[in-house]
Amino acid sequence: MTFDRGAAYPADQTTVRRANLGVVLRHVASAGSRSRAQIAAETGLTRGTVSSLVSELIARDLLLETGETTSPRGIGRPGAALELSDVVVGVGLEVNVDYLAVSVEDLTGTVRYRRRSNRDNRDSPPQSVLDRIGEAVRDALDAAAADGLRPVGVTVAVAGLVEEASGTVVLAPNMGWADLPVAAELESRLGLPVVVENEANLSALAEHWTGAAVGIDDFVCVFGEVGVGGGIVLGGRLFRGTHGFGGEFGHISVDPEGRACACGSRGCVETLVGQESIARTAGISPVAGRPRSLTDELVRRAQDGAPAVLAALDDAGRWLGIALASAFNLLDLRAVVLGGCFGPLAPWLSDGVRATLEERSLAARSGSFS
C-alpha cells in the first residue's frame, strides 16, 4: 500500500508512448545488448510494439543497430543486436574554487572528452567566471560536434545551495556567489538546456547509479570539504527538501553545548569533523593555502602512523558515527558513502564510524563505505 496521491495531470496516448520508450531504452541501458524479441520477452511488451518503439529510438539517435547478432547463437533466426547509441551525449561540469572541469559522456557512460583548467575562481566576479564556464563548454561542444556527437544538455555541479526549479545558486560561500541565476545565464550563452545542482547531491546520485550504492535505495552520501555536506537518496530518488536544501548533514547537532557553529547552532558535526577541525585536533596548524593540501597532509601523516593524527581521525569517525546513527534511526537508511575529503581519509575514519554506528543504530545494519 502506497497511500500515494497519484498524478495531478491527465494522461493521454503520448504519455503511454513516452513511458514505453523509456522502458525500452532503460532496459537496454541496464541489461546491455539485446534483440527486439529479447526486449519484448523481458519487458512484457509485444514484439510488434517493441519494433515500433525501437525504430523511433533509432531515429532519435538513442539506440543503435550494431549489425551483430545476439550472442548465444542457437536454432532459429538470429536477433539483431541493439545497443545504446554513442551519438547523443551530455556535458558535465564541475565548478570549484580552484579549478573547472568539463566532461562529455555518451549514454553508455563512456567519457568522450575531458578538460580541466586550474585557475582560482574566487577573485573573479561571477560574470567572468560564467564567461569562462561558457567558453569551456563551448570548446567541449565544438570538439563533440567534430566527432559527430549530438549534445543534448549540460549539468553543472556547484558546492552551494541551489534552487532547483530556476537553477539559481542561492549561496555558494566558497565562490562568493549569492543569488546567481547560473542556469539562465549559461542557457543564454549556450542555447542548450542547463541543469544546476549541488555537488553532494550529484555525487550521491552518481554513487547510486554507478558507484558504491548501486541497488541501495536509501542512503546518505557524506561529503567532507571545508564544511560537511551531504546528499540523500531516499526510495531511490534524490531527496531535496522543501527549499532544495536537503542533506545538510553537517548541521546535525551532536553536542548541544559544544562549539558555536556558523549556522547559529552549537556542536554541529561540521564543527567536529570538518577538515580544519580534524587538522587542529591533530595538531596541524591550518596552513594558509589550498584546502586540498590539508587533506593530503593528513593522509601523509596518517600513513606515517602519527599518533595524534590517527587519534584525531578516529575521533572524527566516532563523531560522524554519532550523527550518522541519528540519521539512520530517523530515516532507516541502509548505507553511508563517504565522499569528498573523507574518501582518501576513509581507511582511518571508517572503523570509528562503523563501530559507533553499530553501537548506536536501532538495528545492526550492514553499512557500506567508500
Place this chain on the structure above:
Amino acid sequence: MTFDRGAAYPADQTTVRRANLGVVLRHVASAGSRSRAQIAAETGLTRGTVSSLVSELIARDLLLETGETTSPRGIGRPGAALELSDVVVGVGLEVNVDYLAVSVEDLTGTVRYRRRSNRDNRDSPPQSVLDRIGEAVRDALDAAAADGLRPVGVTVAVAGLVEEASGTVVLAPNMGWADLPVAAELESRLGLPVVVENEANLSALAEHWTGAAVGIDDFVCVFGEVGVGGGIVLGGRLFRGTHGFGGEFGHISVDPEGRACACGSRGCVETLVGQESIARTAGISPVAGRPRSLTDELVRRAQDGAPAVLAALDDAGRWLGIALASAFNLLDLRAVVLGGCFGPLAPWLSDGVRATLEERSLAARSGSFS
C-alpha cells in the same frame, strides 16, 4: 529536473484510463461539487472524455449525480452537480494496549460508524486479540451493509514496527507482539483487503491530508507516548525507509554521553522527553497504572502552574527542539506536528521547541505546531 528513473513497467491504454479516472475523482474530492464541464476546464481533459470517465465512476459507486445544479446559476444550461458518493466506505481500526477502536468512513471523510471497546489487550494471546479485532470489524461491516454501504478495505493502525509489503507486525513491545502476520490473519477472517501501518505514520498522513499539515509536503509528526515515535512525510509522500522503520525520531541522539537508551545508544531524545522522563524530572513519581493518566496529571499540574512541572516541560521542549533542528537541517523540513501525549502538552512545550528550533536550524523557517 528530477533525475528520476521512470517506471519499470510498460504502460498501455488501461494505464491512461486508470490515471484519468484518478484525476477526475481526486479533483472532485479536493475541489468539491463540480459539473462535468467544470472538471473538464479545470483538469485539462475534454468534456467528452470527462463525460465518459464520470459515467464509469458513477457505475462504480464512487461518484454521485446529486440532482442539484452547480451553484452560481448564470447564463446557459446549468451543470449537473457531481459529488463523492457515500456508498463506498473504508474501515479504520486502532489497536492499542487498553482499547480497540473501529470506525467506518465514506469517501467524503464522514464517519458512518464508530465503536470503541475498552479492554486490556496485553494479557491475551495474539490470536485471541486478532479474533476480537475480527469480530469488531465484522460488527462494523454488518452495520455498514445494513446502511447499504459497500466496504472496500480495512486499515489497521498499530503502535509498532510494521513490514509494509506483508502487513506483518515485526515488533509491538507494548502489546507483546512479534512477527505477527496481522494483515494475512485478518484478511482470511474478513475476506477484505487489509492494510497494516504504524500509528505514527498514519497520524502523519492524517495531518497531511486533513489536519495541521495540509499543503505542507515535508514535515515530521512527532508522536509522544511511552516512547517517542514519528512519522515523516517527504515530498508529500509517507517516508518509510529501507525496512519500513523510518521515522524513529525518538532515537536521535542529542547528548552522546547521556543516559543509556533501550536501543543501545546514549542520550536519545526519547530518554529525555518521553512521558515518564518528563514526569520524573517534574518530580511526579511514575504511579503504576494507565499511562494515559500520567499525561492528564502533567496537564493538570501545568494548568495549576506548578513550577517544577513547567520547568520540566520547558526543558523537554528544548530537548525536542535540539533533535528537531537536526532533522530540519538534514531534511529541510517545513513544519513539525506534535501528536500523541505531546498534543495536550503542546501549550507548555511549543515555546521551548520553537525557540530552540529558530536558534538552531539553518534558516529561520516558519514552523506550524499543533
Place this chain on the structure above:
DNA sequence: CCTAGTTTGTCCGCTCCCCAAACAAATCGC
C-alpha cells in the same frame, strides 16, 4: 411569450498506440 445567446452534456469521426495473430525472413539440424 418568443427568440437569440450561452453553456452543458453527448455523440461521432479521427488518430494514436498497444495487442494479437498471421506472415516473411533467417538460421540450424538432419
Place this chain on the structure above:
DNA sequence: GCGATTTGTTTGGGGAGCGGACAAACTAGG
C-alpha cells in the same frame, strides 16, 4: 534440401483521448 524454430514486420482490431458538431436547458431581452 526441407522441416523446425526463432526473429522481425505487417495487418486488423479495440481502447482511449481529442476536436467538432449537435441537441438540451437555461437566461436575457424585446
